[in-house]
Amino acid sequence: MPTVDDYNGRTPAWCPGCGNFGILKTLKETLVEINFEPHQFTVVSGIGQAAKTPHYLRCNTFNGLHGRAIPVATGIKLCNHEMPVIITTGDGDCYGEGGNHLIHAMRRNVNVKAFVHNNQIYGLTKGQSSPTTMEGMVTKAQPFGSLSEGLNPVAIAVAFDCSFVARSFSGDMEHLKQMMKEAIHHKGFALLDILQPCVTFNKLNTFQWYRDRVYRLGDDYDPYDRVEAFRKALEWGEKIPIGIIFRNERPTLEEKIPVIREAPLVNQPFSLDKVKEEINRFY
Amino acid sequence: MDYTIRIGGEAGQGIQTVGGTLAGVFAKSGYHVFTNQDYESRVRGGHNFYQVRLSDKPVTASRDNLDIVVALDGESILRYERALGEKGILVYDSAALQQQHDKPHFLNVPFTGLAEEHGGSKIMANTVAVGAVLGMLGMKLDILMEIIQSTFKKKGEEVIQGNIKAATAGHSYAVDNCGERCAFIPASQSEKKMLIDGTSSVALGAIMSGCKFYSAYPMTPSTGVMVYLASRAGDYGIVVEQAEDEIAAINMALGASFAGVRAMTGTSGGGFALMAEGLSLAGMTETPIVIFEGQRPGPATGFPTRTEQGDLLFILHAGHGEFPRVVFAPGSPEQAFYLTNKAFDMAEKYQIPVFVMSDTYLADSEWTFNGFDVSKLRYKEYRLRSEQLNALDEYKRHAFTEDGVTPLGVPGCSGHLVVTDSDEHDEEGHIVEDAETRIKMTEKRLFKKLPRIKEEIEPPMFYGNDRPEVVIVGWGSTFGVMREAVDDLSGENRIAMLHFSELYPFPSSEKFDYLGLLRNASLTICVENNATGQFEQLVRAETGYEFNRNIRKYDGRPFVREELVSRITSLIM
Numbered sequence: 043m044p045t046v047d048d049y050n051g052r053t054p055a056w057c058p059g060c061g062n063f064g065i066l067k068t069l070k071e072t073l074v075e076i077n078f079e080p081h082q083f084t085v086v087s088g089i090g091q092a093a094k095t096p097h098y099l100r101c102n103t104f105n106g107l108h109g110r111a112i113p114v115a116t117g118i119k120l121c122n123h124e125m126p127v128i129i130t131t132g133d134g135d136c137y138g139e140g141g142n143h144l145i146h147a148m149r150r151n152v153n154v155k156a157f158v159h160n161n162q163i164y165g166l167t168k169g170q171s172s173p174t175t176m177e178g179m180v181t182k183a184q185p186f187g188s189l190s191e192g193l194n195p196v197a198i199a200v201a202f203d204c205s206f207v208a209r210s211f212s213g214d215m216e217h218l219k220q221m222m223k224e225a226i227h228h229k230g231f232a233l234l235d236i237l238q239p240c241v242t243f244n245k246l247n248t249f250q251w252y253r254d255r256v257y258r259l260g261d262d263y264d265p266y267d268r269v270e271a272f273r274k275a276l277e278w279g280e281k282i283p284i285g286i287i288f289r290n291e292r293p294t295l296e297e298k299i300p301v302i303r304e305a306p307l308v309n310q311p312f313s314l315d316k317v318k319e320e321i322n323r324f325y
Numbered sequence: 326m327d328y329t330i331r332i333g334g335e336a337g338q339g340i341q342t343v344g345g346t347l348a349g350v351f352a353k354s355g356y357h358v359f360t361n362q363d364y365e366s367r368v369r370g371g372h373n374f375y376q377v378r379l380s381d382k383p384v385t386a387s388r389d390n391l392d393i394v395v396a397l398d399g400e401s402i403l404r405y406e407r408a409l410g411e412k413g414i415l416v417y418d419s420a421a422l423q424q425q426h427d428k429p430h431f432l433n434v435p436f437t438g439l440a441e442e443h444g445g446s447k448i449m450a451n452t453v454a455v456g457a458v459l460g461m462l463g464m465k466l467d468i469l470m471e472i473i474q475s476t477f478k479k480k481g482e483e484v485i486q487g488n489i490k491a492a493t494a495g496h497s498y499a500v501d502n503c504g505e506r507c508a509f510i511p512a513s514q515s516e517k518k519m520l521i522d523g524t525s526s527v528a529l530g531a532i533m534s535g536c537k538f539y540s541a542y543p544m545t546p547s548t549g550v551m552v553y554l555a556s557r558a559g560d561y562g563i564v565v566e567q568a569e570d571e572i573a574a575i576n577m578a579l580g581a582s583f584a585g586v587r588a589m590t591g592t593s594g595g596g597f598a599l600m601a602e603g604l605s606l607a608g609m610t611e612t613p614i615v616i617f618e619g620q621r622p623g624p625a626t627g628f629p630t631r632t633e634q635g636d637l638l639f640i641l642h643a644g645h646g647e648f649p650r651v652v653f654a655p656g657s658p659e660q661a662f663y664l665t666n667k668a669f670d671m672a673e674k675y676q677i678p679v680f681v682m683s684d685t686y687l688a689d690s691e692w693t694f695n696g697f698d699v700s701k702l703r704y705k706e707y708r709l710r711s712e713q714l715n716a717l718d719e720y721k722r723h724a725f726t727e728d729g730v731t732p733l734g735v736p737g738c739s740g741h742l743v744v745t746d747s748d749e750h751d752e753e754g755h756i757v758e759d760a761e762t763r764i765k766m767t768e769k770r771l772f773k774k775l776p777r778i779k780e781e782i783e784p785p786m787f788y789g790n791d792r793p794e795v796v797i798v799g800w801g802s803t804f805g806v807m808r809e810a811v812d813d814l815s816g817e818n819r820i821a822m823l824h825f826s827e828l829y830p831f832p833s834s835e836k837f838d839y840l841g842l843l844r845n846a847s848l849t850i851c852v853e854n855n856a857t858g859q860f861e862q863l864v865r866a867e868t869g870y871e872f873n874r875n876i877r878k879y880d881g882r883p884f885v886r887e888e889l890v891s892r893i894t895s896l897i898m
Contacts, residue, residue, distance in 0.1 A: 084737065099744060103743075106576065122736075130877055318533065321697055324519045
């Protein structure tokens, strides 16, 4: 059994009070409770404050380029589908720079988990608007206020039939842990949007702002009902639902590839003898 | 014997079927064959051609002097009648084209009529045409019959018999009506040859190098590699994923490589523009990857289906930051096969990105060979897996080593962690900010690896007179046409050629003093299928050598033999 100490990585370079600390702590506890050893899984990240997370853990890590965690994770998963793959990303990384990859990951239903630290602002580049910044919010780069509507990732995910769509809040670590476990145990692509304050740059969506608005979905809520899920996904403002908004059960991409049905690709050795007849096709 | 047959028609009419079948018949008959294509960016209509050259001696380029034109549309008559050689014949179907020509070099064969009458369907008009061409050439039908049997095996006996009757009818009609006009004398047949195009050679090379993962976004002229690998994926255990864009394609391949398999991506110039950032990621994370780049004329969308050698400097310089890369540009399908294999070996050995550059011309051209030698292929497992990795006391993905190469551990199969980062990182793979580590990592990635990489680069291929006065120099797909030009001109000139297929790191002159050869010649000419002389610039930058003259072509078409010979001749004068 691993312990939380097994997951202590490098010292975080986040601002004191950052919502990321709660997410990191919860992620460590989740990994311990689901009994993952550090070497058994891989965390893929892009660029941004959230993307630094794997350095502060101990795990196999591919910290790639801004927005590109999903295709890297997809490549890893297709070659080793027995190894769990988790993505730690942010609202700029996943919904901005990597938006195209997100919608195709949902379509493919590749069995990787995207944990999106969504603080509705760009932290690493110091306070510009992000795709989820609420319309009208003034920043240094948006002096007339953010002119575009804030993107609703949960509604997009429901629209794309994403097989697991959940939202949580870094201030409710018990709920967050439950969502992380559900996402990891789910078979298929999982999007977990994690609301998180940015104490330095987002003076609108503060810890208190979220605290006043989020509420847990009740036991009577049926996440398999897509129409109801879409209605719930559109709820934003005075009340913000957290929990599993939508889920479905359908085959993963890996399950549909005949080549890897018997064994992961990485465990299939190459032999020149097996392929050399291929030349005869050209005579 | 050296005959050239051009089949012209609209897209969708089956010129590839007619041309491809003829090329197959000739190769199986033991002749040397060279084919190339010219097509527009459309699926139906327009005007395309497929050209087949056959000889009893090796042929490596196309000619513009035609012996037989198969006109499947009226446009072919307008365009190619005047390209016919002295004894050339144009064969057409007057009923289908609704025009009648009584000139002696026209042969009317009712392709459609004979197909309906003998084969039972006008679909078989192309088979009639193939039979007719073989009849005109004075060749027999036995090999075509074998090809029909195997091609239509799945469609059943009725279709096979229909096609056999159609081919026979076309053949007999041509023999009966040619008379003295068809003065072709076929050389005697020999042992059947291998017929392969550039695209298939790259894919074949990848399969035989242990490529297990290929991700790409379709783009002419690179798509053929993805399609080929996908068609063999089930048999050979290859995962082929069509990505949502080229950015995803290269990142997926890097993920696959990180996970422990040999991975490749492919695209053309425009798609590669999107991959530039991923290339740099491969450099920083020291993740092996092979990148196939099929050039086509730019800028932007350019000429989607035509050819150019316009991406060399782009490929050499793409990607932000400083990291090593290797660039190969094969000149024939055979070179494409072996260099793809070498690309995989070097990518894995040095954990770097390696390019195999092609262009539309090489991609689509078929050549004949006696065979490829599988025993020459390199395959070595450079990665650390399970027991080997577990046996280590500690593992650091980017540990400093004598030669800059840290063994590549496979994540998830041992108790060790494999960590890498696009940020500057320490030996373990974690983000750092300090100057000292930065310097050491740069030295590891670049300076320690480069000398060994450079040692593996082969010098240019030399061909021709060993004390040449005239030297023509080129790279990539111009290999075949340059060789024929040297053959053509060597009667009256002391002429030779240098062909570079391993371009970067630029080959040193230690293994072969090609610079001395150039300096001793009185006329040196750099031949390139581009407007700005990109290779000429590379040579000047790397060696300081300046060519006397150059021959450049940037109309989107490949060099043909007569054209290159005449341009060289005008410079010799």
